[in-house]
Amino acid sequence: MTAVSLKSRLESGKALFSIEFFPPKSDTSAEQLLRTAEALKVYSPDFASITYGAGGSTRSRTLKYARHLSEDYGYAVMPHLTCVGHSREELRGIITEFREAGLGQIMALRGDPPKGETDFKPHPDGLNHANELVGLIHETFPECTVGVAGYPEMHPEASSPDIDLLNLKRKVDTGGHFVTTQLFFDNAKYFEFVNRTRQAKIEVPVLPGLMCVTSREQALRFCAMCGASMPAELDQQLLAAGGDAAAVEAVGIDWVYRQARELLERGAPGIHLYILNREGAAVTLMEKLKAAGFYKS
Numbered sequence: 549m550t551a552v553s554l555k556s557r558l559e560s561g562k563a564l565f566s567i568e569f570f571p572p573k574s575d576t577s578a579e580q581l582l583r584t585a586e587a588l589k590v591y592s593p594d595f596a597s598i599t600y601g602a603g604g605s606t607r608s609r610t611l612k613y614a615r616h617l618s619e620d621y622g623y624a625v626m627p628h629l630t631c632v633g634h635s636r637e638e639l640r641g642i643i644t645e646f647r648e649a650g651l652g653q654i655m656a657l658r659g660d661p662p663k664g665e666t667d668f669k670p671h672p673d674g675l676n677h678a679n680e681l682v683g684l685i686h687e688t689f690p691e692c693t694v695g696v697a698g699y700p701e702m703h704p705e706a707s708s709p710d711i712d713l714l715n716l717k718r719k720v721d722t723g724g725h726f727v728t729t730q731l732f733f734d735n736a737k738y739f740e741f742v743n744r745t746r747q748a749k750i751e752v753p754v755l756p757g758l759m760c761v762t763s764r765e766q767a768l769r770f771c772a773m774c775g776a777s778m779p780a781e782l783d784q785q786l787l788a789a790g791g792d793a794a795a796v797e798a799v800g801i802d803w804v805y806r807q808a809r810e811l812l813e814r815g816a817p818g819i820h821l822y823i824l825n826r827e828g829a830a831v832t833l834m835e836k837l838k839a840a841g842f843y844k845s
């Protein structure tokens with residue numbers, strides 16, 4: 549899918565389906581990613597995004613697997629890019645590499661501080677915030693479709709939800725074409741966030757980011773890292789499933805299915821799945837959504 553068609557797809561009003569990979573570090577995890585890419589192709593994702601690691605540590609791997617997914621599997625790939633550890637010129641170089649690889653969309657992020665550090669410190673010749681990266685992408689690659697991150701439960705560093713929203717508006721006003729949200733397990737947080745974005749005159753699609761829980765400990769770790777909350781009802785169900793991995797996954801699938809259904813019924817522009825490079829839960833979810841009349845080809 550070209551940049552233009554992703555833009556028009558976003559504007560079409562038809563529910564989008566997208567997935568997020570991370571670049572694997574070993575041969576075994578690379579095989580897992582490619583197996584997942586093969587298994588999920590049948591659901592014709594509108595795009596597959598691939599994350600960018602701390603300090604530019606995955607620069608070459610992000611590009612390598614972005615190309616793989618695009619050239620060998622036919623995905624419209626959206627590589628992520630962060631400002632961490634890069635000068636403005638290095639960022640320009642990476643954006644140019646993405647363009648030359650035929651990748652028509654980029655997710656523009658500031659990134660988290662490297663492990664062991666608490667504050668984000670920009671490169672001396674680098675960028676402070678994602679809105680500056682959005683601007684640099686537009687300067688370097690004007691026809692690119694640009695995604696930006698949004699936080700229904702507020703970015704952990706923000707001093708208030710209103711300030712965080714103003715900062716989201718800067719990213720969109722600089723040229724972010726759509727927002728993908730941080731994961732959330734409580735749809736009320738998403739709907740409230742979308743209402744607030746509309747009141748703030750942020751008019752672009754806000755694509756909800758969902759994750760199927762397959763481990764309570766992992767989900768709690770993610771929540772602690774990104775500031776998402778774990779609803780008491782979900783937590784009780786996960787605790788009741790105990791150490792039974794299949795029972796935990798069944799709880800996770802049922803929860804994310806009910807989330808996805810309600811989001812789509814109430815007008816969300818689609819769903820973006822944080823799949824952690826695994827296909828099982830995503831396949832079950834998509835089959836359930838198709839059986840319920842969503843995403844029929």
Ligand SMILES: Cc1cc2nc3c(=O)[nH]c(=O)nc-3n(C[C@H](O)[C@H](O)[C@H](O)COP(=O)(O)OP(=O)(O)OC[C@H]3O[C@@H](n4cnc5c(N)ncnc54)[C@H](O)[C@@H]3O)c2cc1C
Nearest residue numbers: 599600628657658659660677678697703705706712715730
């Ligand atoms: C969909 C999604 C994908 C992600 N993918 C990756 C990835 O691939 N790699 C990775 O390392 N991390 C990734 N992250 C995590 C992300 O990098 C962190 O959440 C990071 O801390 C903030 O990135 P941002 O782009 O939202 O930053 P920003 O938009 O720059 O915001 C960071 C903080 O600064 C504030 N702020 C923003 N702009 C300004 C401004 N102009 N002036 C003052 N304050 C401002 C905001 O309110 C916020 O508190 C992702 C997150 C999401 C939601």
